[in-house]
Amino acid sequence: MTDTYAYYPGCSLHATGKEFHQSTEAVFEALGAPLRELEDWNCCGASSAHAVNPELTLALPARNLALAQRQGGGDVVMPCAACFNRHKAADIALRTDEQKRARLEQIVEFTFDGSAQVRTLIDVIYNDIGLDRVRAQVKRPLNGLRVVAYYGCLLVRPKTVNDFDDPEHPVVMGRILAALGAEVRPYAYTTECCGGALSLTAPKSAARMVNRLVGYAREAGAEAMAVSCPLCQINLEMRQSKGGPRMPIFYVTELMGLAFDLPGAAQWQRMHLIDPKPVLDGIR
Amino acid sequence: MLFWQEVNELSGQQIQLCYHCHKCTSGCPVAAEMVHGPDQLLRMVQLGQRGAVLGSPDIWLCAGCEACGARCPNDIDIAHMMDALRVLAVREGVRPALPGVPKFNWLFMQEVRLTGRMHELSLMGLHKLWTLYILPDIPDGMRLFFKGKIPILPEIVPAARRDVARIYKAVEEDFNRE
Numbered sequence: 237m238t239d240t241y242a243y244y245p246g247c248s249l250h251a252t253g254k255e256f257h258q259s260t261e262a263v264f265e266a267l268g269a270p271l272r273e274l275e276d277w278n279c280c281g282a283s284s285a286h287a288v289n290p291e292l293t294l295a296l297p298a299r300n301l302a303l304a305q306r307q308g309g310g311d312v313v314m315p316c317a318a319c320f321n322r323h324k325a326a327d328i329a330l331r332t333d334e335q336k337r338a339r340l341e342q343i344v345e346f347t348f349d350g351s352a353q354v355r356t357l358i359d360v361i362y363n364d365i366g367l368d369r370v371r372a373q374v375k376r377p378l379n380g381l382r383v384v385a386y387y388g389c390l391l392v393r394p395k396t397v398n399d400f401d402d403p404e405h406p407v408v409m410g411r412i413l414a415a416l417g418a419e420v421r422p423y424a425y426t427t428e429c430c431g432g433a434l435s436l437t438a439p440k441s442a443a444r445m446v447n448r449l450v451g452y453a454r455e456a457g458a459e460a461m462a463v464s465c466p467l468c469q470i471n472l473e474m475r476q477s478k479g480g481p482r483m484p485i486f487y488v489t490e491l492m493g494l495a496f497d498l499p500g501a502a503q504w505q506r507m508h509l510i511d512p513k514p515v516l517d518g519i520r
Numbered sequence: 521m522l523f524w525q526e527v528n529e530l531s532g533q534q535i536q537l538c539y540h541c542h543k544c545t546s547g548c549p550v551a552a553e554m555v556h557g558p559d560q561l562l563r564m565v566q567l568g569q570r571g572a573v574l575g576s577p578d579i580w581l582c583a584g585c586e587a588c589g590a591r592c593p594n595d596i597d598i599a600h601m602m603d604a605l606r607v608l609a610v611r612e613g614v615r616p617a618l619p620g621v622p623k624f625n626w627l628f629m630q631e632v633r634l635t636g637r638m639h640e641l642s643l644m645g646l647h648k649l650w651t652l653y654i655l656p657d658i659p660d661g662m663r664l665f666f667k668g669k670i671p672i673l674p675e676i677v678p679a680a681r682r683d684v685a686r687i688y689k690a691v692e693e694d695f696n697r698e
Binding site: 247279285 | 530549550552553580581583584585586587589590597599603604606607610618620621622624625626628629632636637638639640641644647653656657660663664667668669670671675677679680683684686687688690691692
């Protein structure tokens, strides 16, 4: 069974989230659901537009939705939590608020037909592709890897944008990780924000938030965290305290690629700020 | 129009519904870094303490994580209130308690206007020069660079750039008129 998905990487996945971009494309290919990147996409404005101009906050992602519509509609996979959140919010406004739709259609110069659906990566993998097809690809199970699934904020909140999982007690990512053979530890801070938005502007505050989350992950018995957001990944690695042992932060797709034994996996690991090798050496 | 009505209009919220159950502040991951915290700040908006609210570091510290909105029994999206307060503070020229945040936002939005996409290196670099917070992040920045994760040149896609510039123009004409 082959299905193709439209794909919106967003700005970070073309830069500091490079291994998220590469592992996402490779994993979808392996699962028989190749991605085609939207042509001519623009930045969705996360995470500044909403603090500057409410109309631009909706208009920037609306242009990408117009492109998706023109390029065949269907599901658009958005791995980045912030991009997903902003596009979904624009999509909801276009679907439910006639006044806003009229205004956005005028600004962006298109007619909304609702044929494109905003989806996030873990939703598509879990609900469309399904864990059976994931399990079928596992060649090197992650036995013995103790990990927590960390969702953070924008993937699951507000509840209006999250139509795939519980906003306070999400399970989708944990189930994907368990299907890879990893030992998923229960983690109470799974939806607590890491302060990625403050990483550059209030680094000390971000560091305190990060170290709290990493400390609790360690207390939960984990040796690594899995994320589905480029801002979480870089913030959790970069602002993690440099004294003492440090916990590597993986993209969920990186761990999938590793379990699928994809050729790119070794290269993605070298792109981390925190060397994940010691943790991965523990896989039986 | 009263301050809270203005905030309601800009944010699409009904903040008068708050009965101060404190759930937002209890769950706010940044509350420990704030002076007031979300529910007190909301109360200050209700009381019309415009200067104290717009001059507070709290409006810039909010990470916009929506934990408050998800838990509010009155369905007030407090992160949207925070966004509205930031827009008002900039519009009224209030001196920001945490200048690094509005500087970041300004650079971000200018960059998107110019190229249609965000380019991390120039955004981070210019922000560091502007705020003079440079040295602590140089080692990690260099490591990311040598790992090939920091492209030097921005991606400029002509169609995206043209459309985005047009969108900015259409939106801002209205916004500046208000």
